[in-house]
Each structure stands twice: as C-alpha cells, then as structure tokens.
Amino acid sequence: MQTKHKVVFYPVGNGDTSQIILDNGQRILMDYRHQIKGENTSEPVIDLKSRLKKELDDADRDYFDVVAFTHADDDHICGSTDFFELEFATKYQGNGRIKISELWVPAAMLLEKTDNDHRSDEFVILRQEARHRLLEGKGIRVFSKPPELTDWLSQKLKERGESSNARDHLFVDAGTLVPTFSLFQDGIEFFCHSPFIKHCAGGDIVRNQASLIFNIRFNADNNTYDYLAVGDADSCDLEDIVSITTYHQNENRLAWDLFNIPHHCSYKALNAQDKGIDETEPKPLVQDLLEMGKADAYLVSSSHPVKDDRDSYGQVQPPHIQAYNTYNKYLKQIKGRKFLVTMQEPNEQKPEPLTFEITSGGISFIRTTNIGAPSLITSVPPRAGCNDTRVL
Numbered sequence: 001m002q003t004k005h006k007v008v009f010y011p012v013g014n015g016d017t018s019q020i021i022l023d024n025g026q027r028i029l030m031d032y033r034h035q036i037k038g039e040n041t042s043e044p045v046i047d048l049k050s051r052l053k054k055e056l057d058d059a060d061r062d063y064f065d066v067v068a069f070t071h072a073d074d075d076h077i078c079g080s081t082d083f084f085e086l087e088f089a090t091k092y093q094g095n096g097r098i099k100i101s102e103l104w105v106p107a108a109m110l111l112e113k114t115d116n117d118h119r120s121d122e123f124v125i126l127r128q129e130a131r132h133r134l135l136e137g138k139g140i141r142v143f144s145k146p147p148e149l150t151d152w153l154s155q156k157l158k159e160r161g162e163s164s165n166a167r168d169h170l171f172v173d174a175g176t177l178v179p180t181f182s183l184f185q186d187g188i189e190f191f192c193h194s195p196f197i198k199h200c201a202g203g204d205i206v207r208n209q210a211s212l213i214f215n216i217r218f219n220a221d222n223n224t225y226d227y228l229a230v231g232d233a234d235s236c237d238l239e240d241i242v243s244i245t246t247y248h249q250n251e252n253r254l255a256w257d258l259f260n261i262p263h264h265c266s267y268k269a270l271n272a273q274d275k276g277i278d279e280t281e282p283k284p285l286v287q288d289l290l291e292m293g294k295a296d297a298y299l300v301s302s303s304h305p306v307k308d309d310r311d312s313y314g315q316v317q318p319p320h321i322q323a324y325n326t327y328n329k330y331l332k333q334i335k336g337r338k339f340l341v342t343m344q345e346p347n348e349q350k351p352e353p354l355t356f357e358i359t360s361g362g363i364s365f366i367r368t369t370n371i372g373a374p375s376l377i378t379s380v381p382p383r384a385g386c387n388d389t390r391v392l
Contacts, residue, residue, distance in 0.1 A: 003220040005187060005358040007227060007258065009300055011046045011342045011351035012038070014264045014318065015075035016302045018229075019052075020216070023187055025059070028066040030229060034079030044343060044351055049083055051353075056098065063099035066180065070231035071211035072109050072123035075264075081125045087139070088132035092125075100139070102180060105130045106195050107144040108210035111152075135160070137167055141178060143212055144195045145171045175248060183219045191215040191253045193241045194233070209237050215253040221360035226294075228256040232263040234272045239285040254292045257363045258356060261327060264303035265319035265341075270326055277313070279329065280322045290330040296362060297336040299327050300354060305344045338365065 006021040015033035022028075029052075038045040056062060067084065070076055085099045086092035110130050112123060133140035135156055142149075154164040172178050178190040194213040211231030218225045230238075245254055262269035270282040282290060293299075303319040306312075312321040319341070328339050343351050346367065355366040 002359055003187060005218050005220060007356045007358070009260070009302060009342050009354040010048055010051070011044065011345075011353065012048055012302070013045050013075075013343065014303050015078065016070070016231075016260075017048055018260065018302070019055075020188070023220075026065045026186065027056075027059075027061070028068065028188075029064045030068045031070055031076040032067070032078070032080045032083065033075055034083060044349060046351070046353070049079065052083075053096075053098070063101055066102045066104055067100045068104035068212060069106075069109065069126065070213075071106060072112065072126065073232065074122070076231075077122050077126060079122075081122045086125070086129045087136075088129050092129075102139055102141060103130060103133055104141045104143065104178075104212065106210050106212055107142055107146055107149050108195065110134065110142065111146070111148055134167060134170060137170070140170055141172055141180065142170055143172050143192060144174065144210075175244070175250070183217060183224070187219045189217050191217065191250075193245065193253070194231075194237065196240070196244075209233070213237075213241065215256075218358045220358050223360045223362075225257045225358055225363055226253075226255050227258040227260075228254075229260050230262040230269075232266075234263070234266075234268045235270055235283045235286050236272060238262070238269065238289060239283055242285040242289050251292075254289055255294060256292060257294050257297045258300070259293065259297065260300045260302065263318060265301040265306060265323050265327070267318075267320040267323040270323055275320060276322045276326075278322065279325045280320070282326060282330075287330070290327070291334060293331065293334040293336055295335040297331070297334060298356065298363065298365060299331055299336065299339040301327075301339070301341045303341055303343065305348050306341055340365070 003023045005023050008019045008021065010017040012033040013035065016031040017033050018030045020028040032048070034048040035045050037043045038047040081092065083098055085097035109123070109127055112127060114121065114124050130140060134142060134153065153167060157164055157166055172192050174192050174194055174196050176192055178192060181188050181190060183189040192214060195210045211233065213231055213233060214229045216227040216229055218227065242254060245251065267275040267280040270280040270286055274281065301319060306319045306321060306324045308321055331339055340354055342354055345351055345354055357364045357366055
C-alpha cells in the first residue's frame with residue numbers, strides 16, 4: 001500500500017498553525033493560534049479549536065504526538081493555554097483539553113523573564129509548563145542549551161539530588177537530528193537549523209531570532225522530499241543558517257520541495273534593510289536559499305491575502321507585495337508549482353486549510369474546489385507519471 005503523509009496549513013490570519021499527519025497516524029502540530037472571532041461563522045478566520053478537535057475525534061485521539069511552539073509570540077501561541085492539557089497545574093487539566101505527548105520549545109521560552117503584571121500571559125504559562133516537564137525529565141525537547149539555562153537547570157537538579165547532566169538527552173543542538181523520529185521507521189526526520197546558542201545567551205532574547213527552524217525530510221516508499229519550516233526569522237538569521245549549514249557540508253538540508261516562508265510574507269525575511277519598490281532584492285545567501293528549491297516545489301505564506309494594488313506597496317505590516325513578487329520570481333526560476341496563501345484558498349471569504357500529500361511520486365497540493373465538496377488532487381508533479389493537466 002502506498003505511503004501517504006500530509007502537511008496541513010490552517011487559515012488563521014497573520015499567524016501560524018500547521019499539522020503534519022504521518023502515514024503511521026502520528027501527528028505533529030506546529031504552533032497554535034485560535035482567535036475568538038474565528039468562532040463567528042461570518043469571519044474568514046478558521047475556528048481552529050473546533051477544527052482540530054474534530055480532526056482528533058475523527059482519528060479517535062485526544063492528543064498530539066508532538067506540539068512544537070516555534071517561539072512565544074502571540075500569533076504562534078494564542079489560545080494554547082485554553083486548548084491544551086498542561087501538566088504543571090490541575091487547573092489546566094481535564095474538561096476535554098488536548099494532551100501533548102512531547103512538547104518542543106526553543107530554549108528562549110524557558111528563559112524569558114516577566115513581571116508580576118504579566119503572570120497570566122500565555123507565554124508565562126507555557127514557560128512554566130516547559131520548565132516543569134524539563135525538571136520531571138519527560139515529555140519535552142528543548143532546542144539549544146545556553147549557559148543561562150544550564151546554570152538554572154544545574155541548580156534545580158542539585159536540589160532534587162540529581163546530576164547536572166541528567167537532562168542532557170532532552171536537549172537538541174542546531175545542526176543535529178531530533179531523536180524523536182526516524183526517517184526509515186516513522187517516515188520523517190527533523191534536522192534542526194536553529195536556534196543557535198547565541199540566540200538565547202546573554203539575557204537579551206529576541207524571540208524571532210531564537211525561533212525553531214527545521215528541515216523536515218519525509219520518506220515515502222524510499223523517495224525523500226524536503227519541507228523547510230521557518231518561524232519568523234529575518235534575512236540575517238537565514239544568512240547565518242545558509243552559511244553555517246554550507247560550512248558543515250549539509251547543503252542538502254537547505255533544499256526544499258515545500259517552503260513555509262517566514263513571518264507572513266514580510267520583506268524582512270528577504271532583506272531586513274530594504275523593502276524595495278516593486279520587489280525586495282534578497283540578500284545574497286537568502287537568494288541562494290530560494291534557488292535551492294526543487295522543480296515542482298511549493299511556497300506557502302501563512303498570512304492575510306496579498307493584494308496587488310496601489311495601497312499595498314506602501315503597507316507597513318505583512319504580507320508585503322514586494323516580497324510576494326520576489327518569491328514568485330524565484331519560484332518561476334526554479335520551475336516551481338505555485339505560491340499559496342492560507343487566507344486565499346479556495347477564496348478569501350471562506351478559506352479552507354491547505355493540504356499537501358507526500359507520496360512516492362512527490363508533493364501534491366489537494367485543493368477544495370467548493371465548500372463541503374470532496375477535495376480533488378489538482379497538482380501532481382509530472383515525475384509521478386501523471387498526465388493530469390489541471391495544474392495550478
């Protein structure tokens with residue numbers, strides 16, 4: 001029977017939520033943004049809470065195998081402390097909350113400081129959960145291990161009568177594979193590009209720089225395909241990743257068949273200093289990354305619709321039409337398939353999740369042609385041997 005994995009991007013406005021559903025049934029959720037207005041059926045933003053619960057119910061589940069928060073900005077965690085079961089306090093348990101078998105967080109989430117006026121903020125609650133799981137020694141992966149975190153953890157472990165290295169197996173460094181999954185046993189592996197220790201050290205944490213960035217490689221019947229999942233990195237961060245990855249001769253980890261572009265199609269992911277007039281000229285190493293896309297590749301922007309009108313060229317907040325034009329330019333250059341925006345498919349009034357299937361033949365975009373109608377495969381890479389001409 002043919003292996004089939006899925007990647008689903010949810011329409012949550014200028015925010016991020018995506019899910020990987022493996023052929024073996026395992027589920028990895030990356031970020032979570034539920035907005036109350038999504039519960040109003042007249043709003044285009046999806047009711048994420050209800051959608052995910054229904055999907056889990058249909059799969060006879062009440063948990064995700066992994067929930068990864070790329071960083072602690074509101075557009076990546078909004079509503080999460082009402083949706084998920086958290087182990088550190090009984091007030092966040094039961095009542096239909098969704099369980100997390102393994103929580104993935106950047107080290108910055110454990111180190112962020114706050115004052116008494118913000119103790120109820122969601123990032124503080126998630127920080128408590130991450131610290132609890134790390135001290136308990138189970139159900140967590142922490143990405144990067146800066147000195148500040150080592151010092152805090154060593155003291156806590158000493159108080160528990162444990163050695164300072166007793167939690168080392170729960171940390172993942174940039175440039176290494178996450179041991180939770182195996183490419184040949186599970187059909188997937190995660191290569192960690194970021195964060196680096198420098199992103200979390202020194203006490204001056206910039207969440208976007210310290211966010212999780214992965215090369216996610218799928219194995220479908222011994223054919224492999226690459227998904228580049230990027231948080232809210234800017235061009236300097238991406239240039240660092242390209243430079244360091246190339247230096248360590250891991251260039252294949254920069255190639256992509258599917259690329260969830262950073263920061264809701266912001267020009268700053270291409271060139272943090274200059275938006276440009278009609279297009280954003282990418283920094284040299286960011287250009288190299290765009291050119292690493294493979295034929296038939298897809299770009300995805302988790303963002304509001306991109307407008308091509310006079311006002312859009314002066315728009316301050318993303319998505320930026322200049323960045324959109326640049327991404328399309330390079331997608332055409334590599335002979336990619338299509339640039340998709342989460343809040344535009346199948347239409348702006350009622351967008352539906354973008355679903356991609358990964359099989360031995362490649363990555364295919366599954367498009368919902370009408371609300372409530374069955375999904376149709378409308379784009380299949382030609383190397384799969386398909387003669388379907390309905391190419392997006």
